Amino acid sequence: MAEPKKARATLTIYDVASRAGVSIASVSRVLNGLGSPRAETRERVMQAVRELSFVPDGAARALSNGLKEVVGVVFRRGGEELFEGEDESFLYIDVINRGIEVGAQRRGFDLLISSVGFNDDNVAARIAALAGKADGLILHDRMLSAVGIARLADMVPVVTLAGSPTPTSLNVRCDNEFGIRALVRHMVIDHGYRSLGYVTGRADSPDNRTRLRAFEAEAVAAGAEIETGPAWQGNYSAAGGANVVASLLNAGRKLPRAILCANDQTALGVMHALAQRGIRVPQDVAITGFDDVPVARHLHPPLTTIRQPMQELGAKAFEILYSRISAGGGKPDTVLPVELVVRESCGCASGSSPASSAALAARDGQKG
Amino acid sequence: MAEPKKARATLTIYDVASRAGVSIASVSRVLNGLGSPRAETRERVMQAVRELSFVPDGAARALSNGLKEVVGVVFRRGGEELFEGEDESFLYIDVINRGIEVGAQRRGFDLLISSVGFNDDNVAARIAALAGKADGLILHDRMLSAVGIARLADMVPVVTLAGSPTPTSLNVRCDNEFGIRALVRHMVIDHGYRSLGYVTGRADSPDNRTRLRAFEAEAVAAGAEIETGPAWQGNYSAAGGANVVASLLNAGRKLPRAILCANDQTALGVMHALAQRGIRVPQDVAITGFDDVPVARHLHPPLTTIRQPMQELGAKAFEILYSRISAGGGKPDTVLPVELVVRESCGCASGSSPASSAALAARDGQKG
DNA sequence: GCTGGCTCTGTAAGCGCTTACCGGTAAGCG
DNA sequence: CGCTTACCGGTAAGCGCTTACAGAGCCAGC
Numbered sequence: 001m002a003e004p005k006k007a008r009a010t011l012t013i014y015d016v017a018s019r020a021g022v023s024i025a026s027v028s029r030v031l032n033g034l035g036s037p038r039a040e041t042r043e044r045v046m047q048a049v050r051e052l053s054f055v056p057d058g059a060a061r062a063l064s065n066g067l068k069e070v071v072g073v074v075f076r077r078g079g080e081e082l083f084e085g086e087d088e089s090f091l092y093i094d095v096i097n098r099g100i101e102v103g104a105q106r107r108g109f110d111l112l113i114s115s116v117g118f119n120d121d122n123v124a125a126r127i128a129a130l131a132g133k134a135d136g137l138i139l140h141d142r143m144l145s146a147v148g149i150a151r152l153a154d155m156v157p158v159v160t161l162a163g164s165p166t167p168t169s170l171n172v173r174c175d176n177e178f179g180i181r182a183l184v185r186h187m188v189i190d191h192g193y194r195s196l197g198y199v200t201g202r203a204d205s206p207d208n209r210t211r212l213r214a215f216e217a218e219a220v221a222a223g224a225e226i227e228t229g230p231a232w233q234g235n236y237s238a239a240g241g242a243n244v245v246a247s248l249l250n251a252g253r254k255l256p257r258a259i260l261c262a263n264d265q266t267a268l269g270v271m272h273a274l275a276q277r278g279i280r281v282p283q284d285v286a287i288t289g290f291d292d293v294p295v296a297r298h299l300h301p302p303l304t305t306i307r308q309p310m311q312e313l314g315a316k317a318f319e320i321l322y323s324r325i326s327a328g329g330g331k332p333d334t335v336l337p338v339e340l341v342v343r344e345s346c347g348c349a350s351g352s353s354p355a356s357s358a359a360l361a362a363r364d365g366q367k368g
Numbered sequence: 369m370a371e372p373k374k375a376r377a378t379l380t381i382y383d384v385a386s387r388a389g390v391s392i393a394s395v396s397r398v399l400n401g402l403g404s405p406r407a408e409t410r411e412r413v414m415q416a417v418r419e420l421s422f423v424p425d426g427a428a429r430a431l432s433n434g435l436k437e438v439v440g441v442v443f444r445r446g447g448e449e450l451f452e453g454e455d456e457s458f459l460y461i462d463v464i465n466r467g468i469e470v471g472a473q474r475r476g477f478d479l480l481i482s483s484v485g486f487n488d489d490n491v492a493a494r495i496a497a498l499a500g501k502a503d504g505l506i507l508h509d510r511m512l513s514a515v516g517i518a519r520l521a522d523m524v525p526v527v528t529l530a531g532s533p534t535p536t537s538l539n540v541r542c543d544n545e546f547g548i549r550a551l552v553r554h555m556v557i558d559h560g561y562r563s564l565g566y567v568t569g570r571a572d573s574p575d576n577r578t579r580l581r582a583f584e585a586e587a588v589a590a591g592a593e594i595e596t597g598p599a600w601q602g603n604y605s606a607a608g609g610a611n612v613v614a615s616l617l618n619a620g621r622k623l624p625r626a627i628l629c630a631n632d633q634t635a636l637g638v639m640h641a642l643a644q645r646g647i648r649v650p651q652d653v654a655i656t657g658f659d660d661v662p663v664a665r666h667l668h669p670p671l672t673t674i675r676q677p678m679q680e681l682g683a684k685a686f687e688i689l690y691s692r693i694s695a696g697g698g699k700p701d702t703v704l705p706v707e708l709v710v711r712e713s714c715g716c717a718s719g720s721s722p723a724s725s726a727a728l729a730a731r732d733g734q735k736g
Numbered sequence: 737g738c739t740g741g742c743t744c745t746g747t748a749a750g751c752g753c754t755t756a757c758c759g760g761t762a763a764g765c766g
Numbered sequence: 767c768g769c770t771t772a773c774c775g776g777t778a779a780g781c782g783c784t785t786a787c788a789g790a791g792c793c794a795g796c
Contacts, residue, residue: 010751010752012751012752012753013752013753013754014752024752024753024754025754025755028753028754028755029754029755032754034754034755056752056753057751057752057753059751059752059753060751060752060753060754061752061753061754062753063751063752063753063754064752064753064754064755065753065754065755
């Protein structure tokens with residue numbers, strides 16, 4: 001305590017070395033557990049490190065060994081008109097990020113995150129700046145055009161989420177098609193609903209297109225009537241979902257018996273709009289989501305949805321990026337399985353068994 | 369397009385310089401907008417940069433000018449037994465982080481985030497590693513002991529959230545006391561509830577102690593009966609809240625007319641437990657939260673709570689850290705105002721005016 | 737026509753770390 | 767007892783950038 005506090009004039013490995021009476025090389029070796037320093041040497045270094053509260057500078061380290069141990073993560077922040085002024089839009093993004101973090105920590109990496117506003121101007125510049133600070137980038141859905149991604153991947157390893165691989169970037173996604181098919185089968189075969197609607201996500205999302213196509217194909221195959229088209233265009237936000245219902249109703253259209261939503265947030269908005277008109281879920285209209293975000297189970301009624309292993313998705317994305325960083329190469333497109341989560345918004349009773357012929361059939365279909 | 373792709377053998381400023389036919393100093397100056405390069409020089413550099421897809425290395429830059437433009441953010445991830453196996457626990461943390469990010473972006477900083485599991489062993493080491501990669505750290509509530517924080521602040525500028533300043537670290541927090549007082553007054557004076565319970569947060573949280581004290585003081589002042597004690601000990605998680613209610617009920621205790629919860633997550637758990645027992649909110653028991661997390665308005669009934677300007681809290685924390693980084697010094701303890709948000713869980717009717725004598729009185733009390 | 741003063745550009749010295757390489761010391765062997 | 771072998775530890779050369787300093791043109795003025 002008599003120790004006069006070292007002035008905040010950056011402490012370096014030289015300070016530690018001189019205090020311990022050894023060379024900087026020894027300090028470095030002790031700190032990194034390399035070589036085989038004598039016990040005494042090690043102890044003196046550790047002692048000095050403790051006394052000085054020394055932490056090696058990450059930038060210098062990175063510069064020296066060419067590895068920053070940082071992965072950049074870019075995602076889109078709210079942006080479009082917000083539902084009741086709030087930003088629930090980042091719910092699922094955060095779950096994925098958590099997964100990335102879990103994977104990263106296993107390798108001593110940290111996450112450098114940067115969210116992009118919907119109408120930020122200098123997006124490319126910001127992402128480039130981030131790229132300079134990281135060893136690789138993970139891009140959430142819809143961050144950049146395919147060209148933009150390809151260009152970016154020229155500078156730094158890139159993994160996209162729920163997108164498509166480019167010649168230089170890798171991609172990880174969930175099995176959307178299977179999920180939608182399971183949902184449609186549950187609604188049509190298990191519940192016997194004959195008319196289905198589908199509120200889409202943003203038109204520019206690959207995931208969205210895949211889901212819509214799967215919906216149409218499976219519904220037709222199951223012999224149900226479907227409603228789609230411009231009136232059913234949502235945008236992955238709760239506000240988008242609410243809008244679709246409001247417009248449909250205002251136009252005097254009759255709602256189908258069941259409405260599948262492109263994601264849980266959309267379902268949230270749809271249910272909200274339905275509740276405002278006094279339409280009951282699932283008695284009048286059954287609703288399903290997609291994602292299984294944390295709040296899905298807390299809705300009234302609890303939302304039947306497709307669970308994407310989002311945390312795993314993030315962890316996988318990191319692993320792929322990591323192996324690309326350290327070894328190069330890597331599988332261009334990785335698909336993760338999804339799972340039907342039956343709750344009550346589809347019309348199933350609380351606590352009833354979710355095991356259904358349709359779900360199983362869909363699953364078999366996937367396997368076969 | 370004939371251009372053979374530069375091999376991924378890190379592109380440097382030298383490559384750009386030789387391609388543009390200028391020196392590396394000129395490249396650097398152009399990239400940073402320093403000096404006054406001739407238009408032709410600038411153009412040639414930019415051209416080369418574009419052609420090569422060059423991005424300057426952040427580590428080298430940081431090493432050279434002593435600024436990484438990175439803030440480390442540390443927070444605690446779920447950890448305790450999770451409510452229905454999910455991690456809603458990071459809801460409010462993410463809002464704060466978003467605020468930090470907004471502040472950071474204004475200064476060209478990015479966020480390096482690292483969450484700490486509840487029983488991770490090497491927490492101090494991980495935080496130290498993070499410190500090495502950042503210019504400063506923002507620590508969420510309950511990350512480290514006061515001693516640990518002080519030690520950390522020896523190495524790097526530190527700002528804590530909802531904690532207390534130490535001789536070397538700064539702190540930013542919300543006005544908990546005012547919030548609790550406003551809530552108590554609303555319940556006792558506006559609604560006339562005579563018996564109040566308070567489900568606490570984690571015992572080791574400064575915020576929690578402040579809130580509990582304010583609750584007791586204000587309730588007594590308002591002439592209400594209060595219930596506290598070990599049976600009311602929560603832990604800021606939904607599971608904690610649910611447990612308190614379950615234990616109380618199992619012990620045959622009668623619940624007070626109104627229950628204030630240490631935060632929204634706790635309230636979520638309490639309401640869930642109440643619903644399972646068939647106890648109605650707010651008819652049988654009124655509930656309030658604290659935080660106003662995004663889902664609070666989507667609960668049934670919508671949750672009356674205290675809105676903490678969490679995003680602003682984050683932004684403020686960054687600004688304070690930034691000025692500390694660039695200028696040193698800084699206000700040790702910053703307090704942000706909070707606001708009563710009246711919804712329905714307290715017993716107010718949907719859409720009724722929140723303006724109340726109690727809230728205003730409490731506000732006046734604060735001003736005076 | 738030559739010099740002083742400007743402007744722009746290049747050279748080189750670090751920033752704090754890792755690590756290849758080499759020298760010194762001690763132990764092992766003939 | 768002298769030389770080899772092994773083992774530690776120290777010296778110094780970068781990693782890719784910024785920037786102080788100095789040099790090279792160029793114009794204006796005497």
